[in-house]
Amino acid sequence: MNTVDTRTKILDVAQDLIQRVGVNAMSYRDISEAIGIRNAGVHYHFPTKDGLITALLERYSDDVLSLLDQIIASPESAETKLRRYFALFETTLLSGNQDKACLGGMLGAENESLDAALTEKVANFYRANERRLAVILVEGQQSGAFKFAGDAETMAVLVFSTLQGGMLLSRVKGDGTEYRAILERLVRMLKG
Amino acid sequence: MNTVDTRTKILDVAQDLIQRVGVNAMSYRDISEAIGIRNAGVHYHFPTKDGLITALLERYSDDVLSLLDQIIASPESAETKLRRYFALFETTLLSGNQDKACLGGMLGAENESLDAALTEKVANFYRANERRLAVILVEGQQSGAFKFAGDAETMAVLVFSTLQGGMLLSRVKGDGTEYRAILERLVRMLKG
DNA sequence: GTCTATAGCGCGATAGAC
DNA sequence: GTCTATCGCGCTATAGAC
Secondary structure, three states, X not given: OOOOOHXXXXXXXXXXXXXXXXXXHOOHHHHHHHHOXXXXXXXXXXXXXXXHHHHHHHHHHHHHHHHHHHHHHOOOOHHHHHHHHHHHHHHHHOOOOOOOOOHHHXXXXXXXXXXXXXXXXXXXHHHHHHHHHHHHHHHHHHHOOOOOOOOHHHHHHHHHHHHHHHHHHXXXXXXXXXXXXXXXXXXXXHHO | OOOOOHHHHHHHHHHHHHHHHOHHHOOHHHHHHHHOOOHHHHHHHOOOHXXXXXXXXXXXXXXXXXXXXXXXXXXXXXXXXXXXXXHHHHHHOOOOXXXXXXXXXXXXHOHHHOOHHHHHHHHHHHHHHHHHHHHHHHHHHHHOOOOOOOOHHHHHHHHHHHHHHHHHHHHHHOOHXXXXXXXXXXXXXXXX
């Protein structure tokens, strides 16, 4: 059953391509060939490339943050929530057995070559992640599961930095297990 | 006094451009215009783009690792060495008052759109950094300055991940002070 | 909503003069 | 070692038929 509409197919394929090769190495032709229509057909749905990328980031951000909110709202312990957060990026974003970067990380790296309005959207995606991470960290602090000095906000930024850097490094080195090892170690550090 | 030869000028300009906009948004024309020669003049020194990028990464890797070796060989404490390591990426690589990414980070993000041989060179740059970080961490462990559970190798990868992720995030958010805050917090965590 | 066809440009790269 | 000139291609994007 293939009831997915073309607009969604375009977004799916574009996201996959960007996560693999980057924004500037992905073309309308790549997209059109992958879904079996022509160049002009893609332009019908997304007249400009910056518009396509903007729509893509919005969908991605909504999806990830919504999954994150589900994790936060669950009755699990803070430590489990944090692990599920890390697993989200490991499986959903490094999914499909091939090495994919985080869309947010890739757009961040290439952000200076994109529409200026996109920079703020990418930054907001980062901030939204950090805000949710801070909630989990505070919860763990209060329950005694996490023990660390200083404010949870800075720690949340540190955790998100490690997550993003860990994905980058694991992908380049071709060792998918490294990401897990890095964040497992980080959890242990947070537990004190 | 301008005694810098053209080959060096090309490498300097290309590196600056890649650190800002990425490999795939940088062109021979950008380079030639920046140094005041023509497209063909750049091709004389670097016939292919992959060759140029390879030469660039080699120079960059040699420079960074040599500075790192100097830091390690210095009589400073392990904590000071680690701070100097972080400052190296903060000042030398985010230099020139504008937001630049780490060349290694940028090539890592865009690595799937580059010559396959470059992937291994980028990975080796990461590993070389991690190896040196591990030396500093072990030194700090032995002197009692650092206290952490588990092997220094995994911790070195965690530290390098945080450094790379921190540079990415700070750059996108336009807040250069964030990088420093993240790594300052990491140092405090390592001190236990 | 997708097609054919094409405009217009920037790209990496090369030949050959100087 | 840098130049002019150019090739051939891929790109984003658009016009107009179906």
